[in-house]
Amino acid sequence: MYAEKSPLLAVVGLGPGAADLMTPRAKKAIEQADVIVGYRTYLNLVSHCIPPAAEIISSSMMQEIDRCRKALELATQGKKVALVCGGDPGIYAMAGLVFELASSRENHCEIEVIPGIAALNACASILGAPLMHDFAAISLSDLMTPWEIIERRLQAAAEADFVVVIYNPKSRKRTEQIVETQKIFLQHRSETTPVGLVQGASRDNESVILTTLGAMLEQEIGMQTTVIIGNSQTYTWRKKMITPRGYSHKYGLR
């Protein structure tokens, strides 16, 4: 048996990095935790709200999967655990791994996911208003997903005129996927389609580049870059990327 109303493991989204983009609910979960588990970079972001008595489990060497296992183990022992991660744990992040592990072992602790401002929310706000119409989020990492599936999704999203948010565009060893992505989109959209590249959103090292589908590969794109490709209607104005809310010009509304 487990108590429905007393979550012991909180999977906490810290947002993109700026302290004022972290929600009070996330802050409180950290303040009330017996144990805080996380990657060092993220723990540094929240050092101001970690209670002095809290146990801290941090290792840049420990694998993500081991951190989640450890967090579940401690929560099962009755400790209040906050497992912290950047962005939103619910979007391509730790929430899934925690539930996957919990469900495979029938762990008996409650799990609460505290949402955060994800990369897509933060990057969109910096770029202007690119996500005003239907969009797709696609990760180019083929570590756990066959490239054929990713390619099919890129094709589908390009053909159906979705705005597209690309996660994990590139790594040191993985450089061809973003080249393929550009090729696929150029089959369906003009070279002048606006593309936004954001790195380190809301942090000191924030970098924002507004470019085009044709020229995007001339810019530096790294592991941490979020790439937003506009749809056929997206335009730029004063270094902002704007997707209209509809296709209303077709109806003579503007």
Next chain:
Amino acid sequence: MYAEKSPLLAVVGLGPGAADLMTPRAKKAIEQADVIVGYRTYLNLVSHCIPPAAEIISSSMMQEIDRCRKALELATQGKKVALVCGGDPGIYAMAGLVFELASSRENHCEIEVIPGIAALNACASILGAPLMHDFAAISLSDLMTPWEIIERRLQAAAEADFVVVIYNPKSRKRTEQIVETQKIFLQHRSETTPVGLVQGASRDNESVILTTLGAMLEQEIGMQTTVIIGNSQTYTWRKKMITPRGYSHKYGLR
């Protein structure tokens, strides 16, 4: 000329409704505003942080477009304006309309978008971890988008195995689109595919239903419902909806 560093119009995302899911940056923008513009429901959510001297422009009758025009007009006159909206202004919301109006009239005020926890972040966190893999957000409203475009996107997303977040699934006059959506998805996914229905996320009237693609239409779906349809890998465990992070079983990893 306009000053690069002094945004006068802040488009502020309040998040899903709970006060502790609103970011400190959003709160501060409201506290520092000369004028606060917004729909009454949202102003009520933030009444505790509205400064006594602030002018409030609220009308449930005023059209969204008139609120944005008014906000831009006041900001152009030199006032610090906070235009508040629920969720994230950057996802299907007010940020786009503000930029569209500003760019069509060459308004000379700075515009800052303050991101918020959007419906998709909030609903995903409540449902468990449905957005762990590539997903698409699609609005079924055909007010400003031809149905053929929406239908093409539903087809594309269903075929390419995206998790799908449906916005505006239904209104009093518009009831057939969600029926069509189910039909399209049933051509590509099993009847037992998990579907989550969330209404009033994080508010007092929050309602969460976990159902299946085959049975979803037996549940009440309204204007404010967010519908999340799992991909081929999504499963349920203890009333949670979980999408694995990859297709790793194909590689024998689990």
